[in-house]
Amino acid sequence: MAAPVTAQTPNTGSGTAEVVLAARNVAKNFGAVQALKGVNFDVHRGKVTTLFGENGAGKSTLMKILSGVQLPSSGEMLLDGKPVSFTSTVDAREHGISIIHQELSLAPNMNVRDNIFMGREIMGRAGVDFAEEERQARALMKELEEDIDPLTRVEDLRLGQQQIVEIARALSVKSRILIMDEPTSALSASEVEVLFKVIGDLKARGVSIVYISHHLEEALTITDHAVVLRDGEMTAYAPRAEIDLEWIVRNMVGENFDLGSPPTGHEFGAPALTLENLSVPANTGIGNAVNGLNLSVKAGEIVCIYGLMGAGRTEMMECVAGRTRASDGRILLHGEDVSELTIAERIEAGLVLVPEDRQRDGLVQTMSVGRNLSLASIGNFTRAFLTNLRAEASIIERSIREVTVKTDGPDAPIGSLSGGNQQKVVIGKMLATSPSVVLLDEPSRGIDIGAKAEVFRILADHARDGMAVIYSTSEVGECLAIAHRIIVMRRGQIAAEFTHDTTKEAIMAASGESLVA
Amino acid sequence: MSETTTNAAETAPAKKKSFSIVHLLLEGRAFFALIAIIITFSMLSPNYATVSNFLIMSNHVAIFGLLAIGMMLVILNGGIDLSVGSVLGLSGVFAGFLMQGVEFQSAGVILYPPVWAVVVMTIGLGAFVGLCNGVLIAYFRVPAFVATLGSLYVARGVALLMTNGLTFNNLAGNPSLGNTGFSWLGFNRLFGVPIGVIILAVVAIVAGLVLSRTAFGRWLYSSGGNERAAELSGVPVKRVQVSVYVLSGMCAAIAGLVLSSQLTSAGPTAGTTYELTAIAAVVVGGASLMGGRGTVRGTLLGAFVIGFLSDGLVIIGVSSYWQTVFTGAVIVLAVMLNSIQYGGRRSGR
Numbered sequence: 001m002a003a004p005v006t007a008q009t010p011n012t013g014s015g016t017a018e019v020v021l022a023a024r025n026v027a028k029n030f031g032a033v034q035a036l037k038g039v040n041f042d043v044h045r046g047k048v049t050t051l052f053g054e055n056g057a058g059k060s061t062l063m064k065i066l067s068g069v070q071l072p073s074s075g076e077m078l079l080d081g082k083p084v085s086f087t088s089t090v091d092a093r094e095h096g097i098s099i100i101h102q103e104l105s106l107a108p109n110m111n112v113r114d115n116i117f118m119g120r121e122i123m124g125r126a127g128v129d130f131a132e133e134e135r136q137a138r139a140l141m142k143e144l145e146e147d148i149d150p151l152t153r154v155e156d157l158r159l160g161q162q163q164i165v166e167i168a169r170a171l172s173v174k175s176r177i178l179i180m181d182e183p184t185s186a187l188s189a190s191e192v193e194v195l196f197k198v199i200g201d202l203k204a205r206g207v208s209i210v211y212i213s214h215h216l217e218e219a220l221t222i223t224d225h226a227v228v229l230r231d232g233e234m235t236a237y238a239p240r241a242e243i244d245l246e247w248i249v250r251n252m253v254g255e256n257f258d259l260g261s262p263p264t265g266h267e268f269g270a271p272a273l274t275l276e277n278l279s280v281p282a283n284t285g286i287g288n289a290v291n292g293l294n295l296s297v298k299a300g301e302i303v304c305i306y307g308l309m310g311a312g313r314t315e316m317m318e319c320v321a322g323r324t325r326a327s328d329g330r331i332l333l334h335g336e337d338v339s340e341l342t343i344a345e346r347i348e349a350g351l352v353l354v355p356e357d358r359q360r361d362g363l364v365q366t367m368s369v370g371r372n373l374s375l376a377s378i379g380n381f382t383r384a385f386l387t388n389l390r391a392e393a394s395i396i397e398r399s400i401r402e403v404t405v406k407t408d409g410p411d412a413p414i415g416s417l418s419g420g421n422q423q424k425v426v427i428g429k430m431l432a433t434s435p436s437v438v439l440l441d442e443p444s445r446g447i448d449i450g451a452k453a454e455v456f457r458i459l460a461d462h463a464r465d466g467m468a469v470i471y472s473t474s475e476v477g478e479c480l481a482i483a484h485r486i487i488v489m490r491r492g493q494i495a496a497e498f499t500h501d502t503t504k505e506a507i508m509a510a511s512g513e514s515l516v517a
Numbered sequence: 518m519s520e521t522t523t524n525a526a527e528t529a530p531a532k533k534k535s536f537s538i539v540h541l542l543l544e545g546r547a548f549f550a551l552i553a554i555i556i557t558f559s560m561l562s563p564n565y566a567t568v569s570n571f572l573i574m575s576n577h578v579a580i581f582g583l584l585a586i587g588m589m590l591v592i593l594n595g596g597i598d599l600s601v602g603s604v605l606g607l608s609g610v611f612a613g614f615l616m617q618g619v620e621f622q623s624a625g626v627i628l629y630p631p632v633w634a635v636v637v638m639t640i641g642l643g644a645f646v647g648l649c650n651g652v653l654i655a656y657f658r659v660p661a662f663v664a665t666l667g668s669l670y671v672a673r674g675v676a677l678l679m680t681n682g683l684t685f686n687n688l689a690g691n692p693s694l695g696n697t698g699f700s701w702l703g704f705n706r707l708f709g710v711p712i713g714v715i716i717l718a719v720v721a722i723v724a725g726l727v728l729s730r731t732a733f734g735r736w737l738y739s740s741g742g743n744e745r746a747a748e749l750s751g752v753p754v755k756r757v758q759v760s761v762y763v764l765s766g767m768c769a770a771i772a773g774l775v776l777s778s779q780l781t782s783a784g785p786t787a788g789t790t791y792e793l794t795a796i797a798a799v800v801v802g803g804a805s806l807m808g809g810r811g812t813v814r815g816t817l818l819g820a821f822v823i824g825f826l827s828d829g830l831v832i833i834g835v836s837s838y839w840q841t842v843f844t845g846a847v848i849v850l851a852v853m854l855n856s857i858q859y860g861g862r863r864s865g866r
Contacts, residue, residue, distance in 0.1 A: 323749065344751035355749055362749075366742035366809035375739050376750040378732040386730045429750065 020045050020208050021066075021097070021177055025075035028061050035061040038075065039234045041227045043177060048199065048209040050219045052248050053229035054475050059212055060181075062229070066210060067099040067179055068092030098170035099179040104162050108155035113137040115154055116169045140168040144198055160191030167198060171207075178202065179210040184218060196222055214308050214474065216248055216508070228252055249505055262302060262484050262500050263460035269299030270334070272468035273320070273351070273437045278329035280312070280319040280492075288327065289315035291492035297468045299436065302459060304483030305472040307511055312492035313472040314356050317439045321353030322346045333437060347376060350436035354427050354443055356472075362426035363414050370396040370410025372425050377432040395432055403428035403458055420451025427455065437468045444478055456482050476504040543858050546851075547802050547818035554822060558829035565832055572711060576779070578824035579713035580605075580772050582817055584795035585802075586724050587768030589816040590761040592799050593728075594741045595808025596654065596661035598762060601769040601795055603672035604646050605788035608773030610676040612639045613685030613783030616699060629694040632701075640770045646672055647766025651759030665762075669792070676785035684784040688777065703778030713775045717817075720768065725813040737761065742809030797844070798823050801851040803858070823847065 021043040028036040036058045043049045053059045064070045066077070068086030076083045079095055086092040089099070106115045113133050121128045122136075137150035146164045154162055163183060170178050184192045199209055199222055213219040226243050228236040228251040236251040273296070280290040290312040297303050307313050318324050320331055322343040331339050333351050341349065355361035363372055373396050374381070381391035396410045403424040407417055414422065423443060430438060440459075444452045459469050459482065471482060479486045479500075486498040488510040496510035542549060559566035584601045591598040615635045618627040630638070646668055653664040690697040705712050728734035739747040740754045748754045772791075777783040802819030804811025823844060830840045 321749065342753075343748060344753055347751040353749060355746075360743075361745045364739045364742035364746050364809065366805075367738060371735065371738070375735065375747070375752070378735050382732045385732075386726075387732060387735070389730075433751075 047224035050223035057229040058232040096176035098175035113150035274332040304479040307489035352430040356441035399428040420447035579717040582820040583772035585798035587765035599665040600668040602788040602791035604769035605773040608770040609777035609783035643766040643770025647763040651762035655758040
């Protein structure tokens with residue numbers, strides 16, 4: 001059973017280890033948005049506390065509060081029983097709390113020793129005392145039982161080793177609490193094993209770990225306590241002995257806001273997009289991010305691609321849209337090979353991508369709402385070199401109405417919109433090109449539930465009109481609410497395929513990597 | 518992500534209300550600066566605020582204005598073009614060289630191209646240098662600063678080689694050869710307005726139209742604002758990038774023609790450090806060196822601010838050393854105001 005959420009000190013039953021850090025009623029508001037609503041949990045000495053939750057559940061906000069990036073709006077944190085408030089990450093680190101981010105914060109051009117002591121170099125009489133730094137770095141590596149030479153450049157290390165360097169840096173400042181955000185997402189199975197062994201050693205030395213992961217099974221193997229968040233609320237807190245995978249999933253997913261169901265009542269047409277044996281090289285240059293993938297999507301069909309971080313969804317979509325080149329295989333749009341076309345030509349042919357990161361890839365921040373909306377369809381209102389302002393205005397107006405952007409007008413700066421409305425602008429921009437196949441990479445990330453429902457409505461309307469929709473997400477609830485067909489990707493391949501009448505548990509199980517791969 | 522945007526949305530309207538005067542001054546700072554300069558110098562010298570002086574000063578500004586418009590296109594794209602001063606010098610020398618006649622030794626003839634052909638070939642040369650810059654930057658991924666710094670040296674060196682360090686003094690042409698009229702560019706007036714100013718006006722209007730009313734203009738703003746987003750929206754970002762350097766080279770060549778015509782001579786060292794003045798004009802005009810923000814109107818105002826300021830200092834007899842100090846101060850002040858204007862938005866995001 002889910003433990004009831006109470007405002008009192010959580011009684012976990014395992015009174016064996018002392019509490020080093022406790023959160024009491026911690027809440028965080030961003031304007032009117034409540035990102036975190038009263039969270040209570042304890043971090044015990046030498047134990048692993050894992051935060052579970054879907055995207056947007058408040059994990060990252062909580063983590064930012066723990067590590068001193070943000071102050072809570074209300075509630076307090078107790079360190080060794082005394083209330084503390086961290087004003088900065090440096091402040092938190094001085095209290096013995098370090099964080100290892102998913103994107104490592106190492107300088108790749110510098111060696112391990114310099115990275116460990118970055119910003120707090122040991123000064124000798126004649127400048128930096130490199131010999132002493134090196135001695136300490138070696139001692140740290142020995143403690144961690146890792147054979148990494150402190151003089152190696154960080155960029156020459158494997159990702160798993162780089163993570164060890166981050167851990168060494170945290171230990172060198174005598175951290176007692178280590179926050180790890182998705183530490184295994186980019187690691188190979190053997191590297192994960194090494195990491196877990198290091199975590200075991202850290203526990204033995206009395207270091208407490210706050211662990212965040214999407215890999216539920218993996219996290220279960222090392223955790224001692226679980227905190228489950230959903231929509232900013234803590235839904236459960238329990239020790240390892242009382243929980244299992246099913247319990248976590250139930251508390252994570254809960255009874256979601258009803259996002260509706262996939263559009264019905266229309267026939268699918270001919271295959272609109274077909275991927276034949278598609279392989280895409282990984283960004284790292286080693287191996288393939290997508291490996292011999294076969295997929296066919298019919299006109300009018302909505303296909304959801306579910307998968308964990310690093311499953312290859314983004315790489316696959318960027319390759320289909322034309323940003324990256326495939327190493328093997330074919331991309332067929334209405335039966336014609338488009339592999340050789342540029343992005344612009346693919347848009348012209350009716351194949352568009354709504355990218356994952358709207359700030360980085362979707363919006364031009366220096367332009368107005370209207371100009372962002374019309375950016376991809378300039379050709380439609382250009383006659384003999386000159387743009388027709390009236391035609392443009394009508395396209396913009398139609399787009400704003402169609403995707404229901406809440407804005408002061410087409411001339412408002414794009415930064416004045418909320419996250420959900422910005423996302424609608426990115427979607428509206430691509431829909432204005434009248435595409436026949438649209439790829440959406442995590443379009444629901446960081447937008448609220450109401451905006452999500454509207455995005456779904458827009459997609460459903462277009463699917464009824466015969467548009468093929470390929471939608472990637474890491475939230476299971478969305479798959480069931482929008483997709484006719486659900487594809488689970490795992491390590492660059494299709495791991496499983498479901499129709500919309502499957503269960504959340506089945507989808508999650510298919511995507512999860514087991515520890516021993 | 519959602520949290521920061523919410524914050525921005527909340528603070529923006531409040532800011533607008535309380536700082537509207539500051540906002541207006543900040544937005545129109547180049548314009549107000551120009552007004553202030555004109556008023557100040559009018560009071561200091563009776564000769565400043567006369568039509569004839571304004572026309573003379575505008576003729577000076579034309580050179581920098583032409584360079585600055587080309588430079589602004591490059592800066593809008595998020596790049597920089599350090600080669601424009603050298604291209605200006607090279608273009609003048611190249612035009613002078615053509616005016617002396619091109620000798621084909623194998624055929625044993627000397628060809629005297631007419632002035633219009635000289636103009637076209639010179640602009641072509643400017644475009645060629647720009648093309649080299651653009652291709653290096655867009656396709657070979659050489660940083661813009663380095664690529665154009667290289668062509669700054671190469672173009673200057675070629676100009677010196679062509680003349681052996683000397684200056685072409687005979688640009689008037691010979692009526693018997695049918696290549697007269699070069700001085701028309703620098704000396705003639707149309708309705709009392711110097712040709713150089715008219716050329717600047719035409720180039721500015723064309724550039725303004727291109728930026729506001731063509732697909733290319735939109736491509737330029739978007740690829741300067743966010744290249745990745747522009748590319749995913751189907752903007753040919755590399756072609757745009759090459760084009761702006763070509764256009765900048767052409768503007769520099771036009772400026773070179775006007776300058777050598779005004780001076781009735783073409784020296785290989787003409788235009789040295791003009792690229793810096795052009796950058797200053799663009800920045801004073803409110804463009805962002807990060808790309809994506811800037812207008813032709815602002816850039817022209819920037820060019821006039823710098824030109825009218827330094828000419829005004831000459832008129833009231835301030836030492837040229839002080840002129841340098843003043844110009845530098847104006848540039849730093851302008852960049853500081855840019856940071857306030859754009860920096861506020863950035864942190865609000």
